Amino acid sequence: MKFHEKPAIYVGEVQLKVSDLEKSTRFYTEVVGLSIKDQSESKVSFTTNGKDTLLTIMEPKGVQSKKEQTTGLYHFALLLPNRADLAQVVRHFIELGVRFGSGDHLVSEALYLADLDGNGIEIYVDRDSNKWTWENGQVAMTTEPVDFESLLKEQPVSSWQGLPKNTMMGHVHLQVNNLEENERFYVDGLGFSVVNRYGTAALFISDYDYHHHIAFNTWAGRHIRHAKKTETGLAAYTIVFPSEEIRDDKIAGLKDIGVTVFEENGSFFTYDPSHTKICLIVD
Template identity: 50%
Template sequence: MNFHRGSNPYVGQVSLKVQQLERSLTFYKEAIGFSVLKQTETTADLTADGKTVLLSLEQPDNVIPTPRKTTGLYHFALLLPTRSDLANYVRHFAELGLRIGSSDHLVSEALYLSDPDGNGIEIYRDRNPSEWTWRNGQVEMAVDPLDFRDLLSHEEEKPWTGLPADTVMGHIHLHVSELQTTEKFYSKGLGFEVVNRFGAQALFISSGKYHHHIGLNTWNGVGAPKPPENSAGLKSFTLIYPDEAARNRVVANLGQMNFNVHQEGSGSIATTDPSGNRILLLVREEISI
């Protein structure tokens, strides 16, 4: 089942603010394997397939480092097509001498690292949904050690050539200031469903019974403030809805709940979650796929 091209909402693109654009471009091209689709002196659009923007970078004026203990990005996650692709990344990162984290989440296998500004990145592959375990509407996930020996036995003998063209933005995980109002915003407002509660400090939401399109946590502290506008970190992310009618329902829901929604000059509709994370609401016809 395709959880990132179907009739349910999903995360399409992430936009980041960085301190030094050229430094970030070197990292994202050489370490992660993106190609540059479009670039100016202060911005760049990055792609895996040569047409679809997955990640945008911007160097704001008077940019400052991301403050500690604020809301914003925990990590964005790139979903690879196959397990052998993930194994190839293990070898690639080892050759570059990059320090990485790793985990077996039961539903997926993942590698973790950060860009030069400290923005978190996950690169992962999904297990087949038939292997996921659901109990009472909740999907079982864990933070188990990754079996590198077994993973690397699936490595293909071919040179690393960057992100596979079929890579998608699998999910985004956010630092938020609290969970109660945030849950209402994302579920009743945006139309997602809570599919896993990780204690009292994190929850995971999805559409179409995916293991999660969005993670939300208070690990930076309940009441964490929004970072300054000119700090490095998350600028925005997009949610892709199947059609205009679906997006209109979301806009109406958010309005009834007294959340701010407004149309921007580009024609996109923007909103902000209770912790200040900015979201652009798009329909599939408005993007390249």
């Protein structure tokens, strides 16, 4: 969990546009196991510890469901504290009859599902970072079957009470139509390091040698269009910096490559090459 606190730069809150706020709220509480932090007629924010917002969903007026693949969210990923927590999520999904995918990525073990609007969700646990394999600055990652026989031997501390309190937003994975533009924005501009080039169509980047805080891929093709503001999907997400000085330095890096950074009432934000809003905050 050291990769999601000072002095690292990491991802914080994710904001999604949904087509039915009431149904999506039930999904994220009853299925995913998040707790409501704040709620209004058009927006609900979720937490696990009662303090930090991990996810916000909103139903804008006139919002439309996507009919085709676009740039935007591939998945957001909730990081659990330990393996027994992941086993507990598996048992919970089985009990509810929830369909889910899975993958052992060497650095982590993960479950995958989608919400009611098709927004991708990963729930995962990291392996000990001392056991990750690095070679020439690249961390070894792949996708193999999860050993559920081993996983389900992990015993829960208690019955299902939702996701554990110290769950955090582990990373975001974005669907893009141009890897090079996104590498320039996130690496040359924001200063993240490339930690894995997964084939020719995916890139994983991080700070402080995490396996990835952000990833992006062109698996849906380089022809896909950018999502419209009126469509369901990713509205914005937050990048958290350890200090104002480091944030200022990264903002300067973005401006050096021609990216516009906006300021409103002391808050800073920008847009990535897929037109996704990124809020730039300080821990």
